[in-house]
Amino acid sequence: MKHCGKKIVAASLAALMVTGTFAGCHKTTNTSSTANGGVSSSGTGTKGQVYYLNFKPEQADQFTSIAKAYTQKTGVKVKVQTAAAGTYEKSLRSEMAKSDAPTIFICNGPVGYKTWGSYCADLSDMKMAKQLTNQSLALKDGSKIVGLPLAVEGYGLIYNQAIMDKYFKLDGAKAKSMDEINNFAKFKDVVEDMTAKKGKLGIKGVFASTSLKSGEDWRWQTHLANIPITYELQDNNTDLTKGVNEIQFKYGNEFKNIFDLYLNNSVTNKKLLGSKSVGDSTSEFALGQAAMVQNGNWVWSDISKTDGNVVKKEDIKFMPIYTGHSGEETQGICMGTENFACINSKASADDQKASIDFLNWLYTGEGTDYVTKSPSDGGLGFIAPYEAFKGKSPDDPLAQEVEKWENKSGIKTVPWDFTCFPSQNFKDYFGSRLLAYAQGQCSWDDVKNGVVSKWKSEAAASATSSKS
Amino acid sequence: MQKVLRKYWAIFTLPTVICFAIAFLIPFITGLGLSFSNFTTVTDAKFVGFVNYKKAFSGDSDFLPSLGRTVLFTIICMVLINLFGFILALLLTRKMRGTSFFRTIFFMPNLIGGIVLGYVWQLILNGILMKYNQTLTTKGSYGIIGLIILMCWQMTGYMMVIYIAALQNINPDMIEAAEIDGASSWQTLIHIKIPTIMPAITICTFLTLTNSFRLFDQNLALTNGAPGNDSALVALDIYKTFYGTTGYAGVGQAEAVIFTIILAVIAVIQLHATRRKEVES
Numbered sequence: 165m166k167h168c169g170k171k172i173v174a175a176s177l178a179a180l181m182v183t184g185t186f187a188g189c190h191k192t193t194n195t196s197s198t199a200n201g202g203v204s205s206s207g208t209g210t211k212g213q214v215y216y217l218n219f220k221p222e223q224a225d226q227f228t229s230i231a232k233a234y235t236q237k238t239g240v241k242v243k244v245q246t247a248a249a250g251t252y253e254k255s256l257r258s259e260m261a262k263s264d265a266p267t268i269f270i271c272n273g274p275v276g277y278k279t280w281g282s283y284c285a286d287l288s289d290m291k292m293a294k295q296l297t298n299q300s301l302a303l304k305d306g307s308k309i310v311g312l313p314l315a316v317e318g319y320g321l322i323y324n325q326a327i328m329d330k331y332f333k334l335d336g337a338k339a340k341s342m343d344e345i346n347n348f349a350k351f352k353d354v355v356e357d358m359t360a361k362k363g364k365l366g367i368k369g370v371f372a373s374t375s376l377k378s379g380e381d382w383r384w385q386t387h388l389a390n391i392p393i394t395y396e397l398q399d400n401n402t403d404l405t406k407g408v409n410e411i412q413f414k415y416g417n418e419f420k421n422i423f424d425l426y427l428n429n430s431v432t433n434k435k436l437l438g439s440k441s442v443g444d445s446t447s448e449f450a451l452g453q454a455a456m457v458q459n460g461n462w463v464w465s466d467i468s469k470t471d472g473n474v475v476k477k478e479d480i481k482f483m484p485i486y487t488g489h490s491g492e493e494t495q496g497i498c499m500g501t502e503n504f505a506c507i508n509s510k511a512s513a514d515d516q517k518a519s520i521d522f523l524n525w526l527y528t529g530e531g532t533d534y535v536t537k538s539p540s541d542g543g544l545g546f547i548a549p550y551e552a553f554k555g556k557s558p559d560d561p562l563a564q565e566v567e568k569w570e571n572k573s574g575i576k577t578v579p580w581d582f583t584c585f586p587s588q589n590f591k592d593y594f595g596s597r598l599l600a601y602a603q604g605q606c607s608w609d610d611v612k613n614g615v616v617s618k619w620k621s622e623a624a625a626s627a628t629s630s631k632s
Numbered sequence: 633m634q635k636v637l638r639k640y641w642a643i644f645t646l647p648t649v650i651c652f653a654i655a656f657l658i659p660f661i662t663g664l665g666l667s668f669s670n671f672t673t674v675t676d677a678k679f680v681g682f683v684n685y686k687k688a689f690s691g692d693s694d695f696l697p698s699l700g701r702t703v704l705f706t707i708i709c710m711v712l713i714n715l716f717g718f719i720l721a722l723l724l725t726r727k728m729r730g731t732s733f734f735r736t737i738f739f740m741p742n743l744i745g746g747i748v749l750g751y752v753w754q755l756i757l758n759g760i761l762m763k764y765n766q767t768l769t770t771k772g773s774y775g776i777i778g779l780i781i782l783m784c785w786q787m788t789g790y791m792m793v794i795y796i797a798a799l800q801n802i803n804p805d806m807i808e809a810a811e812i813d814g815a816s817s818w819q820t821l822i823h824i825k826i827p828t829i830m831p832a833i834t835i836c837t838f839l840t841l842t843n844s845f846r847l848f849d850q851n852l853a854l855t856n857g858a859p860g861n862d863s864a865l866v867a868l869d870i871y872k873t874f875y876g877t878t879g880y881a882g883v884g885q886a887e888a889v890i891f892t893i894i895l896a897v898i899a900v901i902q903l904h905a906t907r908r909k910e911v912e913s
Contacts, residue, residue: 253875261673278878279672378769378858438769438858439758589876596860603770621692626878 211240212514214522217259217266218246219503222465226544230534234525240518250379256280260508267511267519271311272502273583274407277303278626284310285509285516291524295551300579303504304405311504312523315535315546318482318566318577319387319460320497325479327455330365331358342481348418348488352425358455359429365455369431372445372454374423376602380441381595383458384423389594390498390582391487392419397581404584409623416612418487426458427602434602450475458485461547461562465539482565484578497569500580528552586622593618660892667886670879684886694861695887698869699894702845705776705865709783709844714836716784717791722821724792725799735796738789750853753782768855772862775855779863782850787843791836798832799825834906841902845895866891 218227224246231242245266247255252270259266260283271280287293288309296302296312303311323342331354332340338353345351358370375381392415402408413419427434431454442459443466449457450470457463461482467475484495507519525531532552537543538559545558547566557567570577585591597614600606637644662674667684671677688695720738724731741749757778758767768774802825810820826833848867851857857864857872864872870891874884 257673257881261675275878282672376769378856433765435765435770436762436767438767439754439762587877589872592872592876593860596858599769599859605770622877625687625880 212512212516212518214240214242214268214515214519215264215266216242216244216268216519216522217252217256217270218244219252219270221246221249223539223544226534226539226542229542230526230531230544233534234522234531237530238521238525240522242522265508265511267508267515268523269506269508270314271303271504271506273303273504273580274404275584275586275626276504277305277310278407280506281305281310283506283508283510285507286310287312287507287520290520292520292527292550295528297549297551297554301501301549303506306405311506313501313549314503314505315544316499316501316549316566317460317462317547318497318499318562318569319458320482320484320569321456321458322449322463322562323456323481323483324449324452324475325481326476327365327367327452331361331455334361334364342483345483346486346493348421348486348492351486352421355425355429366452367431367455368448368453370429370455371426371431372448372457373432373440374426374430374434374437374602375440375442375445376437376595376599377439377441378592378595381598382591383442384598385591385594386582386585387460387498388422388458388485389419389585390580391485391578392416392489393585394578394581395489397584404581407623407627408584408586408619409627410620411616413612413616413619415487415489416608416615418489420608421488422485423598430454435604437602438599446470461560461566464560464562477561480561480565482562482569484569494574494576496572496575496577497566498578498580499566499570500583502580502583532556586619587626590618590622663885664889667882667889669885670882672881680882684882685890687880687883688887688890693873693883694864694869695866695873695890698861698864698866701776701864702866705780705847706841706844708780709787710837710840712780712784713787713791713840714833716788717836718795720788720792721795721799725796735793738792740789741786742790744786746849747853749782749786750850753778753785754854757781769858772859775858775863778854779847779851779865782854783844783847786850787840791840794832794836795829798829802828830906834903837906838899838902842895842899845898846891 214231216227216231218224224244227244227246231244234240234242245255245259256266256269260269269280269283271277271284277284284305286308288307290309290312292312293302293309301313301316302309303313325342328342331337336357338357339345339350345354355370358365358367362369374384376384392413393411395418396411396414397404397408399414427437430437431448432440445454445457446459446463446466447470448454450467450473452474464480467473467480468477482497484492484497486492486495489495505523507516509516511519526535527548527550529552532548534543535546535548536553536556536558537545539545545560545563547553547558547563557564569575594615597606597611601608601611666674666677668679668681669677670680670683687693724735724738744752754768757774761767761770761774766774768778806824806828807820810824815823846867847865848871851863851865851868852871855863857868861869861872866887870884870887873880873887875881877883
């Protein structure tokens with residue numbers, strides 16, 4: 165009897181361990197959804213399938229419903245999987261290693277292309293590529309188009325018109341309307357005067373917190389840095405498609421101009437900025453504690469959703485980020501994209517064809533409504549740079565502002581050249597130097613020299629590894 | 633029973649072998665191969681020899697500095713956690729009211745996940761430092777000190793439980809005999825309690841050593857290495873190398889292999905060294 169009991173215990177323990185082993189294998193980390201429309205069940209074996217690895221978690225539901233609609237119409241299976249925020253590169257690496265790898269994936273520009281180049285199919289002959297309104301927006305390898313933008317986004321200084329109007333009405337205001345502010349000198353006068361009168365304006369500071377927490381510093385090390393570096397690259401006529409090996413950071417002092425202005429006229433003491441996140445700055449702006457925040461059109465949904473938001477839809481506007489560059493009176497806001505859709509060249513020919521058809525349908529065919537409809541109506545709310553979207557604009561106030569600035573006569577928009585910044589490590593390093601500078605632990609020259617040498621070493625690191 | 637074991641040992645070990653192969657052996661061998669390759673996805677690698685290892689040890693790599701930080705961090709954590717855990721265990725094995733209540737309380741932090749703890753402590757520490765116009769990212773050392781405080785808070789309770797179990801297992805006759813012989817409580821502690829609970833000390837130092845050495849989530853959540861990479865421990869640094877620099881996945885992999893080897897060597901030496909001191913009670 166005793167033996168028998170032991171046997172049972174041993175057997176059940178063994179069984180338990182085996183179940184444990186296989187239960188472990190079953191775990192899935194990403195939210196996945198396969199759209200299975202009614203038609204697809206009737207034998208689609210030879211038709212090819214689409215697997216889109218989505219970059220934007222905020223649009224996961226919309227893409228899933230678009231996939232469903234497409235499957236119902238055509239019978240082609242479309243699988244949409246979304247990577248959690250900030251983990252796209254990781255998800256892509258592991259998904260690509262599987263046998264049913266994504267057929268459409270997102271590449272973030274020339275630097276991402278260095279990693280994923282061998283997976284990108286030539287899209288030059290695609291209908292969608294031909295309908296691109298501005299060919300320079302595509303991701304190119306030489307003259308070959310390898311990635312197509314899904315949306316154009318814009319960023320600049322977002323201001324609250326209500327607070328600005330309050331200031332313009334004060335005695336001795338340095339300007340009477342936003343139109344008068346078209347260069348850094350004027351802007352600085354206005355901002356410093358506003359800080360002096362912040363009690364009267366009912367704000368805590370002109371600018372929302374310059375968030376310098378690790379991982380929350382992209383508005384400075386990427387977006388703000390884009391402006392002086394774009395000017396430098398334009399001076400040198402650099403060809404971005406090959407990657408940029410070295411910079412002088414020639415207009416670094418212009419970066420310092422605006423960055424100092426942000427730090428000294430902020431809601432938060434500059435020594436404490438290492439604890440502030442982008443979300444903090446968004447809520448400061450939404451609550452009316454700050455008159456301005458540097459960010460892009462995507463931030464409107466966060467502002468409008470903030471509890472106690474005082475910013476009205478008609479009061480939220482964009483202005484260009486002036487840095488003191490000569491001739492900046494004609495500078496517009498920064499527009500571009502860092503999300504290029506690429507087709508996996510290692511997928512089967514049928515799957516590639518199905519993926520191309522799907523994108524064509526969405527951006528040039530019947531699916532275009534899904535792109536511009538606002539997210540609450542099941543659309544993507546994108547500003548899409550294709551022929552089919554001319555005259556259609558999304559109803560988000562900041563997206564409309566982006567279009568307004570794009571079409572202003574005599575204004576040149578600044579491209580998103582930060583897609584050629586050598587690596588994430590470079591950006592993180594830049595951000596940490598800016599934090600040290602804000603905390604008074606290093607001089608501006610240290611920042612500048614560090615940026616130049618880190619750029620060089622990171623660019624060299626990726627160059628040698630792609631050759632070997 | 634012996635007979636059965638001899639006959640069916642293969643079947644009995646199978647579940648463990650499968651687990652070990654899936655969770656350790658196969659990934660480790662793949663990883664070893666990848667550390668000598670240049671790759672984008674793990675199924676698409678090109679052999680490059682020792683290039684990755686050379687890069688890992690080159691001057692601008694953060695691998696060695698972060699390894700140094702990790703060693704220092706591990707030593708401090710190991711000493712402090714075991715000291716606090718042991719002292720708490722001694723206090724809570726006395727015959728006092730409410731000991732089991734406090735045992736539960738001290739064990740609780742261990743049940744909270746690392747990421748959550750990291751964020752909670754970030755708020756607490758930043759809240760305190762803010763009074764002095766500083767934050768956790770003001771200096772790299774702040775991040776490391778914060779991490780030590782966090783680890784002590786989290787791990788002490790767990791070690792305490794192991795020490796309590798060991799202390800309760802000491803044969804009371806031995807203590808009684810020592811008391812009759814006139815040993816002071818200090819002498820009882822040094823000559824009877826500590827030698828008898830040596831197996832517990834082995835396991836506790838081993839646990840704290842490996843846990844501190846390969847600490848990742850708390851580090852990620854507390855500072856994410858800020859400022860710069862100054863508060864990044866080696867696991868976080870490997871992760872950042874792997875994903876942060878274009879084309880450096882292989883280098884990150886090489887660092888991970890070195891890291892695993894170091895960890896294995898330390899564990900073997902440490903187990904060997906403490907085991908010799910163990911006394912059969």
